[in-house]
Amino acid sequence: MANIPKLWQLSLLGNGNKTILITVPENCTGKELYNAVKKHPGVPNVDGFQLTTAYGTEIQDTHLKRLDSYDVSNKGIINQVYRVRGGSWPSVDDIQARPRSLDNTVKIKTTESAKHPDVLGLDDESRRAIMSCGHAVAPTSLVMHCLYELENGNDKITCPDMKCGRDWDFREVRIAACLSEDENSAFEQKIAHNKNRNNMEVKQCPKCNSSLKRKGERDKRIVCSVCTKIDKKKYEFCWICLREWNHRGTEKCGNQNCGFVNPENVEKLAKCELIDVSGVMCPSMRACPKCFTIIEHMSRCKHVRCPYCKYDFCFICLKKYFRGQVMFSCEPAPRQTPSGEQSD
Numbered sequence: 001m002a003n004i005p006k007l008w009q010l011s012l013l014g015n016g017n018k019t020i021l022i023t024v025p026e027n028c029t030g031k032e033l034y035n036a037v038k039k040h041p042g043v044p045n046v047d048g049f050q051l052t053t054a055y056g057t058e059i060q061d062t063h064l065k066r067l068d069s070y071d072v073s074n075k076g077i078i079n080q081v082y083r084v085r086g087g088s089w090p091s092v093d094d095i096q097a098r099p100r101s102l103d104n105t106v107k108i109k110t111t112e113s114a115k116h117p118d119v120l121g122l123d124d125e126s127r128r129a130i131m132s133c134g135h136a137v138a139p140t141s142l143v144m145h146c147l148y149e150l151e152n153g154n155d156k157i158t159c160p161d162m163k164c165g166r167d168w169d170f171r172e173v174r175i176a177a178c179l180s181e182d183e184n185s186a187f188e189q190k191i192a193h194n195k196n197r198n199n200m201e202v203k204q205c206p207k208c209n210s211s212l213k214r215k216g217e218r219d220k221r222i223v224c225s226v227c228t229k230i231d232k233k234k235y236e237f238c239w240i241c242l243r244e245w246n247h248r249g250t251e252k253c254g255n256q257n258c259g260f261v262n263p264e265n266v267e268k269l270a271k272c273e274l275i276d277v278s279g280v281m282c283p284s285m286r287a288c289p290k291c292f293t294i295i296e297h298m299s300r301c302k303h304v305r306c307p308y309c310k311y312d313f314c315f316i317c318l319k320k321y322f323r324g325q326v327m328f329s330c331e332p333a334p335r336q337t338p339s340g341e342q343s344d
Helices: 030-039 139-151 170-176 181-198 225-231 263-271
Strands: 007-015 018-025 049-053 077-084 128-130 221-223 236-238 274-277 280-283 285-287 294-297 303-305 312-314
Touching (some): 018 030, 030 077, 128 170, 139 170
Antiparallel strands (some): 007 018, 274 280, 285 294
């Protein structure tokens, strides 16, 4: 009879207030643990995160060391910290450097009039395409906007104007951005990938453990149809903290510290080093203001998007960032605390 391999079950913390159970081979290597985390359906499919032990020791993404060398054992705790790059405008170095210009042969309305400036405010000199919503955009500006949206997990390209936000058909985007065949193919593949990933957001009911998918991407108050049918009584829970809903309305569940960081991560927020972000010194780690996932700033500017809930905010002042918002100066918010308040 073949030997059945022994397995360890580890608790992964760091995705909002949700604890994710990760199953790995007994005393596996750091590389095997990272791969198991990446493949888990409950973990956002993003590059750039760090795993640490409950004591703060970083686990290396290699085959050189096994978990027992980090004092990790079966049913142990693993912390996950996302490492993201800021920046609402990707660097020109990130795009394929080639000339882009609209001429009279393109099948889209164009303009050079000052009455129709570049909606992104990046290029008012080049001929610009007038999009279906009425706003104009220059080709290079549009490519950079597409890259930002797609790299951050969106499956649609929308107008960055704060008062508009209308979806742009990719067929008009393709023409207005002067995409090459290779660029067009890459963008379409990325859109398909993001759409598939975004449609796979599934969580387990905290009462019956049934896998559920919410209908609205912003819904927080969720009704478990399985529990409701079995108990013949409506059972509602919070999508963020995965506890029973205890409040009126649809925004606040009534549970204390809904979604805030796990206790093991409080020390990280309190003791992380100060770094220079866009010329301002601030903590290198923040808790997302919406879902409280721990995020470490890696590079580029202060505008970041939470890999877990896709919330856009300023890493320095923690205020919400709106698409197309003009760069502004701000004061650094103090370090965050579990109560949701900020400490000096």
